[in-house]
Structure formats: C-alpha cells, structure tokens
Amino acid sequence: MWIRNRNLTQTASVLLGLALFTAGCSKRAPLPPPPAASNNGGPITPGNTANPPGFPTATLTAEPNRIEIGQSANLSWTTTNANDVSISNGIGTVSATGRQSVSPTDTTTYTLTAIGPNGRTTATATVTITSPPPPPTPVNTRPNPMGTLSTRVDSELKDAFFDYDAVSIREDARVSLLTDADALKRIFQDFPSAMINVEGHCDERGSAEYNLGLGDRRSSSARDFLVQLGVPAAKLRTISYGKERPQCTEADEACYQKNRRVHFSAGQ
Amino acid sequence: MKKPIIIGAFLTVVTAVAVLFGQNPDFTVNIVGTGGKPALAVIEFRGAGAAQQYMAAFNATLNADLQDSALFDLRPKSFFPKSNPQAATDLRPEDAGAGYALQDWAGAPVNASHLVFGYAAVTNNGLFVLNGNVYDTRVKDIQSAKMFAQNYPDAVTEAGAIKVAHAFAADIIQKFGGTTSLLNSRIYFTSNREATGQYGTEIWVMDWDGKNQKRLTSLKGQIADPTISPDGSRLAFTIWPGTSSPQPRIGMVSSDTGRSYPFYNQEASINATPTFTPDGTHILYSSSASNEPQIYSAEINGRNFNRLTSTKGNPTEPKVNPKNPDSLLFVQGFQNEQIYRMNAEGAGIERLTNGEGEASNPAWSPDGKFVAFAWTRGYQSGKFNIFVIDIGAPQKYQQLTHGEGYERNENPTWAPDGIHIVFMRTVNRGSPQIYTMLANGTQVKQLTTQGSNKYPVWGVK
Numbered sequence: 001m002w003i004r005n006r007n008l009t010q011t012a013s014v015l016l017g018l019a020l021f022t023a024g025c026s027k028r029a030p031l032p033p034p035p036a037a038s039n040n041g042g043p044i045t046p047g048n049t050a051n052p053p054g055f056p057t058a059t060l061t062a063e064p065n066r067i068e069i070g071q072s073a074n075l076s077w078t079t080t081n082a083n084d085v086s087i088s089n090g091i092g093t094v095s096a097t098g099r100q101s102v103s104p105t106d107t108t109t110y111t112l113t114a115i116g117p118n119g120r121t122t123a124t125a126t127v128t129i130t131s132p133p134p135p136p137t138p139v140n141t142r143p144n145p146m147g148t149l150s151t152r153v154d155s156e157l158k159d160a161f162f163d164y165d166a167v168s169i170r171e172d173a174r175v176s177l178l179t180d181a182d183a184l185k186r187i188f189q190d191f192p193s194a195m196i197n198v199e200g201h202c203d204e205r206g207s208a209e210y211n212l213g214l215g216d217r218r219s220s221s222a223r224d225f226l227v228q229l230g231v232p233a234a235k236l237r238t239i240s241y242g243k244e245r246p247q248c249t250e251a252d253e254a255c256y257q258k259n260r261r262v263h264f265s266a267g268q
Numbered sequence: 269m270k271k272p273i274i275i276g277a278f279l280t281v282v283t284a285v286a287v288l289f290g291q292n293p294d295f296t297v298n299i300v301g302t303g304g305k306p307a308l309a310v311i312e313f314r315g316a317g318a319a320q321q322y323m324a325a326f327n328a329t330l331n332a333d334l335q336d337s338a339l340f341d342l343r344p345k346s347f348f349p350k351s352n353p354q355a356a357t358d359l360r361p362e363d364a365g366a367g368y369a370l371q372d373w374a375g376a377p378v379n380a381s382h383l384v385f386g387y388a389a390v391t392n393n394g395l396f397v398l399n400g401n402v403y404d405t406r407v408k409d410i411q412s413a414k415m416f417a418q419n420y421p422d423a424v425t426e427a428g429a430i431k432v433a434h435a436f437a438a439d440i441i442q443k444f445g446g447t448t449s450l451l452n453s454r455i456y457f458t459s460n461r462e463a464t465g466q467y468g469t470e471i472w473v474m475d476w477d478g479k480n481q482k483r484l485t486s487l488k489g490q491i492a493d494p495t496i497s498p499d500g501s502r503l504a505f506t507i508w509p510g511t512s513s514p515q516p517r518i519g520m521v522s523s524d525t526g527r528s529y530p531f532y533n534q535e536a537s538i539n540a541t542p543t544f545t546p547d548g549t550h551i552l553y554s555s556s557a558s559n560e561p562q563i564y565s566a567e568i569n570g571r572n573f574n575r576l577t578s579t580k581g582n583p584t585e586p587k588v589n590p591k592n593p594d595s596l597l598f599v600q601g602f603q604n605e606q607i608y609r610m611n612a613e614g615a616g617i618e619r620l621t622n623g624e625g626e627a628s629n630p631a632w633s634p635d636g637k638f639v640a641f642a643w644t645r646g647y648q649s650g651k652f653n654i655f656v657i658d659i660g661a662p663q664k665y666q667q668l669t670h671g672e673g674y675e676r677n678e679n680p681t682w683a684p685d686g687i688h689i690v691f692m693r694t695v696n697r698g699s700p701q702i703y704t705m706l707a708n709g710t711q712v713k714q715l716t717t718q719g720s721n722k723y724p725v726w727g728v729k
C-alpha cells in the first residue's frame with residue numbers, strides 16, 4: 001500500500017516537472033527559486049526575492065563586533081512583516097527596529113527571531129570578546145631581590161674552612177656546605193646559565209708550588225661534597241689559588257685559619 | 269765530615285784555598301777553587317776634564333763587577349799608598365815608597381798580587397775613553413809585570429762610563445780565568461708594580477746587578493714560577509688569567525719583547541710549574557688533567573703531551589738536569605713535601621732529601637752537579653732557607669741562608685756562571701724581594717726594594 005501511494009506521488013511529480021519544463025521553453029520569466037529549506041536558516045536580507053510577499057525579513061548587526069571584556073557593542077536590527085520580534089541571550093522581546101548596547105563577557109552570538117503572519121525568520125550577529133595582549137615576558141619570572149649574581153654569591157655562600165695541611169671536610173665545613181648547596185640551587189634557578197668558581201686557598205706555610213696542589217684538592221673536595229648534595233657538577237669550576245690570594249697576612253693561627261678555606265665566586 | 273767540592277769555570281787557574289761556609293755543613297762549596305783569590309788593588313780611577321763627572325759611576329761599577337765575580341780579594345783602599353800611578357809611564361821603581369813602584373803595592377799593608385790602574389779622558393772627537401791597566405806587583409821588571417793594558421771608548425755619558433767599566437771588568441775576569449757570562453745575563457721575576465688588580469703581577473727584568481729594572485709583560489693576570497729557556501729567548505710560567513677562565517695555566521712569552529707564544533694547555537684545573545728541557549725543545553709541567561696533579565712532558569707549544577708520573581703525592585716542580593736529560597727532579601708528598609729524582613720516563617723514583625721538614629724549589633746548577641732548594645729543616649713549618657746538596661752525595665748538604673725570626677728564603681735559581689744564586693727573601697712580614705748571593709751563602713745583595721717581587725730566574729741574556 002505504501003508502495004502504491006508512492007508511485008502515484010512520483011507520477012504527479014513527473015507530470016509537474018514536464019509542465020514546468022514546457023513552460024520554460026516558452027521563454028516566460030522564470031519562477032524564483034524555492035525559499036530556504038527552513039525558516040530558521042541563514043539571514044534574510046532585504047530584497048531577497050526568495051521570500052514570498054508578506055514573509056518577515058530581519059537584519060541584525062553588531063558594531064563593533066570585536067570588543068574586550070568590559071567594553072560594549074551596539075546591536076542594531078530591522079524587521080518587516082513581523083509582529084513578534086525577540087533577541088536571544090537575555091534581551092527578549094524588542095521592537096521591530098531598534099538598537100541596544102550589550103556587554104558580553106564571552107564571545108556571544110545573538111539571534112533575532114521575527115515572526116509575522118506569513119512566516120518566521122531569524123538573523124544572527126556575533127560579538128567576539130578579544131583578550132588584551134599579555135605583558136612582556138620578564139627575563140626572570142621570579143623576583144631577584146639580591147641583584148646580580150656576584151652579590152648573591154657573596155651574600156648567600158659561606159666559606160668552608162680546613163685544618164692545617166688537610167683536605168677533608170670537617171664538621172663546621174660540612175654545615176657550611178650544606179647551607180651552600182641549598183643556596184647554590186636557588187642561585188642556579190635564578191641564574192640558569194651561571195657558573196660558580198670553587199676557590200681553594202691555603203695559609204702561607206708550605207711552598208707556593210705545594211700549596212697550589214693543596215688548594216686544588218680542597219676545592220675538589222668541596223665540589224665533590226656539593227655534587228653529592230645535588231648541585232650540578234657542570235656548574236662548579238674548581239680553581240686553586242694556593243697561597244697567592246690570602247685573606248690576611250698575619251703570622252698567627254687565627255690568620256692561617258682564615259686563609260685555609262674554600263671560597264665561592266661568580267664565574268661567567 | 270767535610271768534602272771540598274769545586275764549582276766554577278776558572279778553578280784551574282787559581283791556587284788552592286779551601287773556605288768553609290755555613291754552620292757545620294756536611295760539605296764545603298769552594299767558590300774560588302784550589303789556589304786562593306788574586307788580591308787586587310784597584311785604584312780610585314779619575315777622569316780628565318769632562319770625564320771626571322762620570323768617574324763615580326765608573327768606579328762603583330768596576331768594583332761591584334769585580335766583587336760580584338767572587339774571583340778576587342779586593343784589597344782595602346785605606347791601605348793604599350798616598351799616590352798611585354794613573355798611566356803606565358807613572359810606574360817608577362826607583363821611587364819606591366811613594367806609590368809609583370809596584371813593590372809599594374805588593375808589600376804590607378796592601379799585600380796586593382795585582383795592581384789595577386788607569387784613567388779616563390774625553391777625546392777631541394767626543395769619546396769617553398778609559399785607559400785600563402793590570403800589572404803583577406810581584407814581578408820586578410815593569411814590562412814583564414804588565415798583564416794587559418787596553419783602551420775602552422764609549423759615549424761621554426754616565427751610561428757610557430758604566431758600559432766601559434763593565435767591559436774592563438769583564439776583561440780582568442777573563443784574564444784570570446773566570447767566566448764573563450754573568451755580565452750579559454739578566455734576572456726575570458714577577459712584580460706587582462704596574463700590574464692590574466689587587467693580585468695582579470707581571471714579569472719584570474733587570475740586569476744581573478739589579479740595574480735597569482723594567483716591566484716585560486702586559487698580561488693582566490697573576491703570574492708565578494717563571495722559567496727561562498736554555499738559550500734565554502723564552503719564558504714559561506704559571507698564570508691565573510684575568511679572564512672568564514681564571515684557572516691557573518701555562519703561558520709563554522719572548523724574553524726580549526714580552527709577546528706571547530701560543531701554548532696548548534690541557535683541560536685541567538691546574539697546568540703549572542713549567543720547565544724547559546736542556547735542548548729547549550720540550551716543556552715539563554704539572555697538570556691535573558687526570559684529576560690528581562701529575563708530571564707531563566710536551567712539545568714547546570704544549571702539543572703532543574705525555575704523562576710521566578702516576579703517583580699520589582701531588583708531584584710538581586719538575587726540573588731536568590742540564591747535563592743529563594735522563595735525570596729529573598720533582599717535589600711531592602703531603603704534609604712534608606720532599607725532593608725526588610726519577611728518569612725521563614718517570615721511572616726509578618727515589619727521594620733525594622732525607623724526609624725532614626718541607627723541601628721545595630729544586631734548581632740545578634749549570635754543571636748539573638748541585639741542587640739548590642728551599643728547606644725548612646731545623647726550622648718551623650714554612651720557615652724556608654736555601655740549601656745546596658751535592659747530587660752525587662745527596663744526604664750531604666750546605667745551608668746558605670740562616671733566617672732569624674720571620675724570614676723566609678725561597679725560590680733559588682743559579683746564575684749562568686754557576687757561582688751566584690738569585691732567590692726570594694721575605695723579612696719581618698714585609699714584601700718579598702729579590703736577592704743574590706754566592707753559592708756559598710756570602711755576598712748577599714738585595715736587588716729590589718719597590719713593590720712585591722717574587723719568583724726570580726736567571727737567564728743567560
């Protein structure tokens with residue numbers, strides 16, 4: 001049954017097509033194309049001859065259509081043949097023609113619906129919310145209250161002291177180097193490309209040449225200790241100054257002790 | 269036990285006198301050999317006319333050169349007769365007693381074996397000319413007594429007079445069999461004068477007698493342990509560059525211009541204490557390229573290096589015997605470093621010093637028979653004095669300096685004549701200065717006074 005009725009419909013369509021083809025061949029003005037497939041389709045513009053007479057028309061624009069958060073855009077609309085006009089997104093029923101300021105916080109598409117006696121149509125306008133440009137990327141995202149690498153090294157790293165003619169890390173030096181390891185990690189976070197010199201120094205006793213080797217062993221001993229604590233070895237450079245750069249020059253144990261040290265300085 | 273040992277090139281000429289030096293040494297360094305010193309009576313030279321203004325400089329230079337040669341016994345001028353000859357024609361044997369006869373100088377109280385006399389004048393063509401004479405006072409016949417007589421011309425300036433004095437002294441020394449190598453030699457050292465930064469030093473150079481001190485380099489770093497090539501043309505040294513890579517490394521410059529020669533340094537925390545081989549083609553040095561410092565040899569540009577030692581004792585300061593390239597000295601040991609000996613392959617290591625105190629800075633004598641070095645034997649740690657050992661009997665030594673209180677004597681090196689030693693002395697916590705002395709510890713002379721002056725080395729030119 002369903003098939004038979006279908007055949008009748010097909011037959012009627014063919015006949016109608018032939019009639020229309022014949023009419024075309026007689027050079028009469030062509031019929032306008034059929035209206036949009038649905039009434040909620042694309043915007044309807046004035047002069048759109050697709051609409052039959054009396055069909056509602058509508059336009060909706062946003063000016064400007066790109067704003068930043070906090071700014072406003074103006075929606076303007078016109079309609080014809082409508083007796084019920086409304087705009088979505090909380091605006092509601094509006095007059096047939098009008099203008100309204102909107103301040104959306106996100107990109108919003110407004111849809112105007114115009115309903116008249118002969119139909120229904122819609123128009124849309126989108127207000128795009130743009131983000132303001134970000135500030136310039138700082139060189140160091142963390143604040144650097146101590147200033148330069150040199151001042152950080154001088155203020156945060158403590159000397160490690162040694163016994164006479166010795167290179168082993170004694171207790172007070174261990175405490176200093178534990179603190180130094182944390183400070184070095186902070187410094188390397190703030191100055192990723194920094195190199196720190198681990199300087200080995202000696203007191204004035206012993207020959208200059210002997211003390212050059214002794215200072216090298218002291219700086220290596222301190223470097224190895226720091227590396228065990230997680231300080232990157234590649235960022236520590238050992239330098240022996242032997243007894244060439246004393247802190248003091250008195251011939252007493254107090255001065256000798258000041259000079260038997262590992263000292264840190266900023267490299268390049 | 270005392271064992272006379274002869275050094276110096278003139279020993280075959282002079283007669284035998286053994287002179288003991290130091291406090292109870294195990295052996296005696298005999299500077300003058302087996303014959304005693306010629307006793308020279310050197311008159312106070314005078315100049316005619318315009319020449320007189322330069323005679324003080326002339327006389328000071330002549331006497332210093334003769335004194336420093338260690339070859340002569342210069343007789344006190346207070347013993348001289350009232351008059352003296354100025355020209356050979358002034359010699360009059362018949363006027364004995366007035367100073368014009370040679371016998372006036374041979375006898376008491378002068379007791380001179382030779383009379384040195386003459387005068388200077390400015391010639392018509394504008395030259396300062398010295399007429400110098402040396403006569404043997406013990407020979408009666410004047411012609412036979414003449415050892416030599418010669419004229420020495422130069423510019424009419426103080427520098428000209430000094431140059432003439434050097435030349436005359438050199439001829440006298442040579443006539444008595446001595447070596448003149450000292451007179452053209454120069455001493456190089458580091459100084460903080462005209463240097464960059466708190467710790468900066470540059471290499472300076474001066475004549476062997478301390479004159480004409482001037483800066484040689486402009487390296488803007490901190491320099492230590494310069495050493496000079498056997499021909500005197502190059503200096504190698506340890507330098508902490510004043511750059512972004514401040515680890516100590518080896519540098520090399522021309523001894524004439526101070527300009528740098530390229531030198532390849534190994535990747536290491538230390539490249540230091542270089543020394544030249546006797547043929548001047550290679551460098552030995554200490555490097556931590558294999559973690560702990562070891563002795564390496566390399567070509568003179570630092571390339572093709574080769575590790576010689578594998579010890580745990582922090583070996584440093586390699587020194588090659590100038591007469592035997594297969595005999596090397598170096599210093600190693602923790603807490604009481606000592607001087608060791610090995611062969612050119614790094615084998616056959618044996619300790620040279622006896623294990624007492626701290627021993628450093630070994631320096632070969634030019635003939636390769638003696639080693640001068642700094643030692644704390646008998647003193648507190650760090651109180652170094654200069655000692656000399658006989659390489660043939662290394663347990664025997666002679667102490668050349670005897671520092672009292674706070675005095676350190678370090679870094680000895682030998683003069684080309686094998687008679688003198690230059691070294692660094694620090695007195696009463698003052699700035700270190702450069703001194704020279706004879707290899708028996710006598711005739712100590714301070715050469716520098718300004719700034720901090722260290723690490724002397726004596727070059728042939």
